[in-house]
Amino acid sequence: MEHLRADLAGLTPYTVEPVDWHGDPLDKLDANEADGDVPAWLREKLAHLAQTLPQHRYPDGEYTSLKTAIAAYVQTWSGVAIAPNQIALGNGSDELIRSVLIAAALHRGGILVANPTFSMYGILAKSLGIPVGAIGRRETDFAMDLEAARAAMAPENIAAVFVVHPNSPTGNLLTAAELDWLRSLPPTVTVVVDEAYGEFAGTTVVPELADRPNWIVLRTFSKALRLAACRVGYAIAAPATVRVLESLRLPYALPVFAAEAARLSLAHHDTLLANIPAIRQERARLSTALSQRGWQVWPSAGNFVYARSGRDREVMTALAARGTLIRHTGGGLRITVGEKATGDRLLARLAQEWP
Numbered sequence: 097m098e099h100l101r102a103d104l105a106g107l108t109p110y111t112v113e114p115v116d117w118h119g120d121p122l123d124k125l126d127a128n129e130a131d132g133d134v135p136a137w138l139r140e141k142l143a144h145l146a147q148t149l150p151q152h153r154y155p156d157g158e159y160t161s162l163k164t165a166i167a168a169y170v171q172t173w174s175g176v177a178i179a180p181n182q183i184a185l186g187n188g189s190d191e192l193i194r195s196v197l198i199a200a201a202l203h204r205g206g207i208l209v210a211n212p213t214f215s216m217y218g219i220l221a222k223s224l225g226i227p228v229g230a231i232g233r234r235e236t237d238f239a240m241d242l243e244a245a246r247a248a249m250a251p252e253n254i255a256a257v258f259v260v261h262p263n264s265p266t267g268n269l270l271t272a273a274e275l276d277w278l279r280s281l282p283p284t285v286t287v288v289v290d291e292a293y294g295e296f297a298g299t300t301v302v303p304e305l306a307d308r309p310n311w312i313v314l315r316t317f318s319k320a321l322r323l324a325a326c327r328v329g330y331a332i333a334a335p336a337t338v339r340v341l342e343s344l345r346l347p348y349a350l351p352v353f354a355a356e357a358a359r360l361s362l363a364h365h366d367t368l369l370a371n372i373p374a375i376r377q378e379r380a381r382l383s384t385a386l387s388q389r390g391w392q393v394w395p396s397a398g399n400f401v402y403a404r405s406g407r408d409r410e411v412m413t414a415l416a417a418r419g420t421l422i423r424h425t426g427g428g429l430r431i432t433v434g435e436k437a438t439g440d441r442l443l444a445r446l447a448q449e450w451p
C-alpha cells in the first residue's frame with residue numbers, strides 16, 4: 097500500500113447488509129428507505145422513461161428542469177419562495193456532503209459533529225484528511241452537549257458544523273437551544289442542516305436561509321419520496337454557495353433516468369407522501385410495543401425508531417436470521433418504520449425469540 101495515502105488505510109467502506117434481489121424477500125429495516133416501493137402506475141411511467149430516453153446523450157449538465165421542479169416543491173413545504181439557483185444537486189446527498197466538505201473545510205479547518213449521528217460526515221471528512229471534532233449528546237433525549245460544542249469551536253478550528261434534523265439514528269429534532277447556538281456561529285463557519293427525514297418530521301429550517309448565507313440545508317429523494325435506487329439529493333442554500341457546490345459536482349453526476357425519475361416523483365409528490373400519517377402511526381405502535389418489552393425507546397420524528405434492548409447485538413442477529421434486518425449503530429438499534437405488515441412480522445419474530 098505504499099502507493100496510497102497512509103491515512104486512508106484505516107477507512108472502511110459504508111456498508112449495510114448486501115441484498116440478494118432474487119433470493120427470499122427480507123424485511124429491510126436497516127437503511128431507512130421506504131418500505132413500500134413506488135406504486136405500479138409510477139413504475140409504468142418509469143418504464144416508459146427507460147424506454148424512451150436517449151441513451152447516447154449526456155444529461156442536461158445544468159439539470160435546469162429538475163432544479164426548477166425542486167424549487168417549487170421546497171416552496172410547498174417551507175412556505176418561502178425558492179429560486180432554482182438556490183438548488184444544488186448531488187448523486188445522493190452523500191455527494192453533496194463531500195462537496196460541502198471540500199468547499200468549507202478542506203485546507204481551512206475541521207468539522208464538528210455530535211455523536212451518535214450520520215456516519216458519512218466523519219467518513220468523508222477523514223477521506224479528505226479533514227479533522228473531525230466530536231461532541232456527545234445527553235442520554236435522556238440526545239440533545240447536543242452545547243457546552244462542549246462551544247468549547248470545541250475555537251481551539252479545534254472548526255470550519256463546518258454538521259447536524260441532522262431530525263437526527264439519525266436517534267430521531268430527535270434540533271432543540272430551540274441548539275438552533276440558537278447554530279444561529280450564534282460566526283458567518284465564517286458553514287452550518288449544514290441535513291433534513292434527509294424532513295418530510296416525516298414536517299419541519300424545516302429553510303425559512304432561516306434568507307438571513308443566514310452560511311447555512312446549507314440538505315434533502316434527498318431516497319427516503320419519503322421512495323427513490324433510493326436513483327441516488328438524487330439536493331442542497332438548498334444561497335445562490336453563491338450553490339454556485340460553488342455545483343462547480344464541485346462531477347459533470348453529469350446524475351444519470352438522465354435518475355433526474356427524470358426525480359422530476360416525475362415531484363409531479364406526484366402529494367400521492368407519494370400520502371402514506372406519511374400511516375408511517376407516523378406505525379412508528380407510535382412499534383414504539384409502544386417495544387417499550388412494553390422493557391426496551392428503552394426514544395421519541396422519533398423520522399421514519400425510524402431508536403431503541404436499546406439490553407442485548408442489542410443478539411437482537412439484531414436473531415432478527416436477521418428470521419428475515420428482518422435492523423441496524424446496530426450508536427450503541428443502540430435503529431429500526432426503520434415500514435408498513436404495518438412488516439412491523440407485525442418484526443414483533444412476531446421478536447416474540448418467537450423472546451416470548
Ligand SMILES: Cc1ncc(COP(=O)(O)O)c(C=O)c1O
Binds near residue numbers: 187328
Ligand atoms: C442523515 C442522512 N443524510 C444523508 C443520507 C444519504 O442520503 P442519500 O441517499 O441522498 O445519499 C442519509 C442516508 O441514510 C441520512 O440518514
